[in-house]
Amino acid sequence: MKKEKITFITGNQKKADYLAKFLGFPVEHVKLDLDEIQSLDLLEVVEHKVRQAYAKIKKPVLVEDSSLEFKAFGRLPGPFIRFFVDEISFKTMCAMLPSNNRKAVAHSAFGYYDGKTLKIIEGKLEGTIAKKPSGDNGFDWDKIFIPKGYSVTRARLNSADYKKTYLKFKPFAKLKKFLGENYNDK
DSSP states (O other): OOOOOEEEEOSOHHHHHHHHHHHTSOEEEEOOOOOOOOOSOHHHHHHHHHHHHHHHHOSOEEEEEEEEEEGGGTTOEETTHHHHHHHSOHHHHHHHSOTTOOEEEEEEEEEEESSSOEEEEEEEEEEEEOSSOOOSSSSGGGGTEEETTOSSOGGGSOHHHHHHHHHHHSOHHHHHHHHHHHOOOO
């Protein structure tokens, strides 16, 4: 079946290209300024963003957001991790955690909305926060996050293990399945 284009709300062309490549059909992207609600619930944040994006462009949309929870801090920083990354050094983040509880959970969620159907698809990756930042690869907080089953940060993983943990964290397969079953030209 021919797939209709979906508008992915992002200002990052590489992110849009990667998603389109993984899904196997074209994905338009648009950068929109969206209000982000203050909530520790990533799914609530994603739902608000996807509904707001649809209200602005009146076409089926896809949004994505992520969070990182330090278990010693409950669900914090959660979706606020981007503010931590912007304001606090990775060295400080690592030093903030007690030595006896460095557990963390990374979450990523895609939200789809076409004015009728709302679908939120979540992925997660458990791990720990390193005692100090390490590695030069990856993005954002990869320098401090050690995935469960590994002894080094994501920023130090080889490309095969990095991709393996990325695909567990980012629920691309679940998203592709949902879109393949529910989103096509009528």
